[in-house]
Amino acid sequence: MLRTLYVVLALVVIGGYGYAASRGLEISTAKKRIVPPGMRGAAGTSRVFWYGGYRGGK
Amino acid sequence: MTAANCPSCGAPVEFAIGSSSVVVCGTCRSVVARTDRGIEDHGKVAALIETGSPLQLGATGQYRGRAFRIMGRSQLRHQAGGVWDEWYAAFDDERWGWIAEAQGRFYITFKTADADAPPYDVLTLGARLLDDYVVAEFGTATVMAAAGELPWEPVQGEEYRYADLTGPEQRFATIDYSETPPVVFKGSEATLKELGITEFAPGSARAKLTTLNCTQCGGALELRAPDQAERIWCPYCGSGHDITQGKLQFFRKLKKSRVEPIIPLGTAGTIDGDAYVVAGFMERAVTFDRDYYWTEYLLYNREKSFRWLVMSDWHWSFVTPLRPGEVLDAAPEGTAMNVHYSGRSYRLFQHATARVTHVVGEFYWRVETGEQADTVDYVSPPFGISKELTRTGAREISYSHARYMQPGEVAAAFKVEGLERPVGVGPMQPFPGSTLGLLWMVMLALLIGVAIYLGATLPNRTVLDQTYDLSTAAVPEGAPPNARVIFSEPFELAGKHNVEVKAEAASPVDNSFVWLGVDLVDEASGKMQSFEVPLERYSGVEDGEQWSEGKLRDNTFLSRPDKGRHVLRVESQWGTGFPTPPLIRLVVREGVFRVGYLILALIAISILPFFALMRKIGWESRRWKDSVYSPFGELTAGTDDEEEE
Numbered sequence: 001m002l003r004t005l006y007v008v009l010a011l012v013v014i015g016g017y018g019y020a021a022s023r024g025l026e027i028s029t030a031k032k033r034i035v036p037p038g039m040r041g042a043a044g045t046s047r048v049f050w051y052g053g054y055r056g057g058k
Numbered sequence: 059m060t061a062a063n064c065p066s067c068g069a070p071v072e073f074a075i076g077s078s079s080v081v082v083c084g085t086c087r088s089v090v091a092r093t094d095r096g097i098e099d100h101g102k103v104a105a106l107i108e109t110g111s112p113l114q115l116g117a118t119g120q121y122r123g124r125a126f127r128i129m130g131r132s133q134l135r136h137q138a139g140g141v142w143d144e145w146y147a148a149f150d151d152e153r154w155g156w157i158a159e160a161q162g163r164f165y166i167t168f169k170t171a172d173a174d175a176p177p178y179d180v181l182t183l184g185a186r187l188l189d190d191y192v193v194a195e196f197g198t199a200t201v202m203a204a205a206g207e208l209p210w211e212p213v214q215g216e217e218y219r220y221a222d223l224t225g226p227e228q229r230f231a232t233i234d235y236s237e238t239p240p241v242v243f244k245g246s247e248a249t250l251k252e253l254g255i256t257e258f259a260p261g262s263a264r265a266k267l268t269t270l271n272c273t274q275c276g277g278a279l280e281l282r283a284p285d286q287a288e289r290i291w292c293p294y295c296g297s298g299h300d301i302t303q304g305k306l307q308f309f310r311k312l313k314k315s316r317v318e319p320i321i322p323l324g325t326a327g328t329i330d331g332d333a334y335v336v337a338g339f340m341e342r343a344v345t346f347d348r349d350y351y352w353t354e355y356l357l358y359n360r361e362k363s364f365r366w367l368v369m370s371d372w373h374w375s376f377v378t379p380l381r382p383g384e385v386l387d388a389a390p391e392g393t394a395m396n397v398h399y400s401g402r403s404y405r406l407f408q409h410a411t412a413r414v415t416h417v418v419g420e421f422y423w424r425v426e427t428g429e430q431a432d433t434v435d436y437v438s439p440p441f442g443i444s445k446e447l448t449r450t451g452a453r454e455i456s457y458s459h460a461r462y463m464q465p466g467e468v469a470a471a472f473k474v475e476g477l478e479r480p481v482g483v484g485p486m487q488p489f490p491g492s493t494l495g496l497l498w499m500v501m502l503a504l505l506i507g508v509a510i511y512l513g514a515t516l517p518n519r520t521v522l523d524q525t526y527d528l529s530t531a532a533v534p535e536g537a538p539p540n541a542r543v544i545f546s547e548p549f550e551l552a553g554k555h556n557v558e559v560k561a562e563a564a565s566p567v568d569n570s571f572v573w574l575g576v577d578l579v580d581e582a583s584g585k586m587q588s589f590e591v592p593l594e595r596y597s598g599v600e601d602g603e604q605w606s607e608g609k610l611r612d613n614t615f616l617s618r619p620d621k622g623r624h625v626l627r628v629e630s631q632w633g634t635g636f637p638t639p640p641l642i643r644l645v646v647r648e649g650v651f652r653v654g655y656l657i658l659a660l661i662a663i664s665i666l667p668f669f670a671l672m673r674k675i676g677w678e679s680r681r682w683k684d685s686v687y688s689p690f691g692e693l694t695a696g697t698d699d700e701e702e703e
C-alpha cells in the first residue's frame with residue numbers, strides 16, 4: 001500500500017517538475033498587469049508608466 | 059559360497075560373500091571367522107535390540123546402478139547413550155557398502171583407499187577436511203551387537219573412535235580410527251527410495267509400541283515416533299524413562315514444573331504443507347544479567363523426521379536441522395561475525411551457554427534437565443541460523459535454520475487459541491513496513507534523467523546584458539533627485555521558457571542601497587510582470603567584531619512571457635552611500651535550468667522514504683537491543699514493553 005502510494009506521489013512530483021521546467025512555469029511573486037495603450041506614451045512619476053520607446057543604456 | 063558349522067554350537071553357518079570377514083551364528087551368536095587356520099570361534103556378541111528399522115537382512119536394493127543385498131548388521135552405542143544401526147550391503151561389483159541409520163536418515167558410504175585422514179587428536183568441529191567435508195561430530199562408539207555376515211569383526215564391548223563429516227550436496231563421510239592409518243568411508247545421505255529398497259522389515263515390536271504406561275504413576279504415555287524415541291518424560295508425574303527394547307526404564311523424576319506447553323503434546327498441525335505432531339516439549343535458559351527462558355516443541359513427521367517450534371517472548375519460529383557442510387562458517391567452534399547459507403548472509407546476534415530447565419514428552423536423544431550446549435545465533439530476518447556445540451562426550455556441532463512465524467500462523471497450524479502478542483521485536487521478526495529504498499533509488503534515477511534532459515534541451519540563452527549609468531538617465535517628473543527611470547534595449551523572447559532577470563550594482567558602495575522596481579514589458583500587448591530588486595550593503599564594527607550584510611546582486615525568475623519583443627523598465631532610487639548615481643548591470647536569460655526546483659523535487663520524493671527509513675532504524679534498534687553484537691553500539695539497558703504485530 002505504502003509502496004503504491006509512494007510510486008504515485010513520486011511520479012506526480014517528477015512529472016510535475018519535468019512539465020513545469022520544460023514549460024517555463026515559475027513560482028513567482030511578480031505582479032502581472034496590462035498597461036493600457038493610452039498610458040504607454042504618457043509621462044509619469046515613480047511607478048506610473050512612462051514609456052515612449054527605448055532611451056538610455058550604453 | 060562357503061558352508062561351515064559354528065565351532066561353538068555346531069549350527070550351520072554360511073559365508074555367502076567372498077570378501078566377508080565373519081558370520082554371526084544365528085543360533086548361539088558366536089562370531090565365526092574364517093582364517094588361514096580354518097573356521098574359528100571369536101567370541102559371542104549380544105542379540106540385537108529392536109530399533110524399528112525398516113531395513114532387514116536379505117533385503118535387496120540398487121544404488122547408482124549397482125544392485126546390492128544387505129548381508130549384515132551391527133549396533134553401536136553412542137556416548138550420549140543412544141544406539142544406532144549399521145547395515146552391510148554386498149554389491150554385485152564386490153564392494154561393501156556401509157548403510158548407517160540415525161534419526162530416520164540413511165547414509166551410505168564406501169571404503170576409500172586414497173583419502174588422507176588427519177589424526178584424531180587434531181580434529182576440530184567444523185574443520186574442512188577431505189575435499190570440502192566438514193567435521194560434524196567425533197567421539198567414541200561401542201560395539202553392542204551384530205548379526206549376519208560382516209566385512210569386519212565385531213568384538214562385544216570394544217570401543218573405537220570415529221568422526222562423521224558432511225559435505226555439500228548431501229555428501230557424507232566417516233573416518234574410522236580403529237585402524238592405523240584410519241580408514242575413510244565416503245558416500246552420501248540417501249532415502250530408502252534412492253537406495254532402491256522396496257522390501258521393508260515387517261512391523262517391529264517397537265514400531266507397534268505406541269502406548270506405554272508410566273512406571274511411576276501409571277499414566278498413559280503415547281509414543282509419536284516409537285521407532286526413534288530414546289527417552290520419554292511423563293507429562294503427569296515428571297518421571298523420565300529410557301526406552302529400551304520396547305520397555306520403559308525409569309531413571310529419574312523431575313519436580314513439578316512452573317511451565318506447561320501452550321500447544322499440548324500430541325497436538326497435530328501442518329506447517330509448510332507437512333503434517334507434524336508435537337512429540338516433546340522443553341524449556342531452556344541462558345544466563346546474562348539474569349536468566350532468560352524460552353520453550354521448544356519437538357515436532358515429528360514420519361517422512362521429514364524431527365523439526366522444532368521455538369517460542370521466545372511469544373515470538374515463534376520453525377526450525378529445520380541443517381547439515382554442517384551446508385553452512386559456511388569461518389569459525390566453527392567460535393563466533394564468526396557472519397555465516398552464509400544458501401546464498402544468504404546471517405549476522406551474529408548472540409552466543410551463550412544454553413541449559414535445559416524442563417522437559418516433557420519423548421525425544422530422539424537422552425535429554426535431561428541440566429544438559430548444556432554452547433549456542434551461537436545468527437539472524438537475517440525473517441530467517442536465522444543457530445549453531446550448537448556439544449563439548450562433553452561425543453563432540454558435536456549442529457546447525458539449524460529458523461523461519462519466523464507470526465502468531466496467527468502458529469494458531470492456524472495447530473488450532474490453538476489464546477496466543478499472546480509478541481513482546482518487543484524478535485531477533486528474526488521481519489520489519490512490517492516498507493523501506494522504499496529500492497523504489498527511492500528508481501525514482502531518483504528517473505528524476506536525474508529528467509534533469510539531465512532538461513539541462514541538455516533548455517536554451518539558457520542570454521538576450522540582454524547591459525550596464526546603465528543612472529547619472530545619464532531621466533529623472534521622473536516630481537521624483538526626488540536620487541531617483542531615475544531607465545529602459546533597456548528591446549529584446550526578443552521565444553515565449554517557450556522561463557526568464558531570469560539579474561540586477562547588479564556595479565559601482566563601489568559603502569553602507570547604502572539601490573532599490574530597483576523592474577517591469578518586464580511586452581511591447582506588443584502591454585502585458586508586464588513587475589517585481590522589486592533591493593540591493594544593499596552595510597558593514598561596521600560592533601564590540602570589536604567586523605560585520606557586514608546585504609547583497610549587491612540579485613535575480614528573479616519569471617514564468618514564460620509571450621513570444622515577442624520585450625523591454626525592461628527600471629525605476630531606481632539610491633541611498634547616500636553613493637557619491638554619484640550608481641552603475642546598474644542588467645542581464646536577461648531565457649530557458650534557464652533551475653537547480654532549486656530539482657532540489658525541491660528531490661526532497662519531495664525523499665520524504666516518505668526518509669520516514670520509512672527512520673521507522674526501520676527504530677525497529678532494528680529494538681531488535682538488537684539485547685545483543686552484544688548490536689550494530690547500533692553497546693548493549694542498552696532498559697525494557698521494551700511495546701507490543702508488535
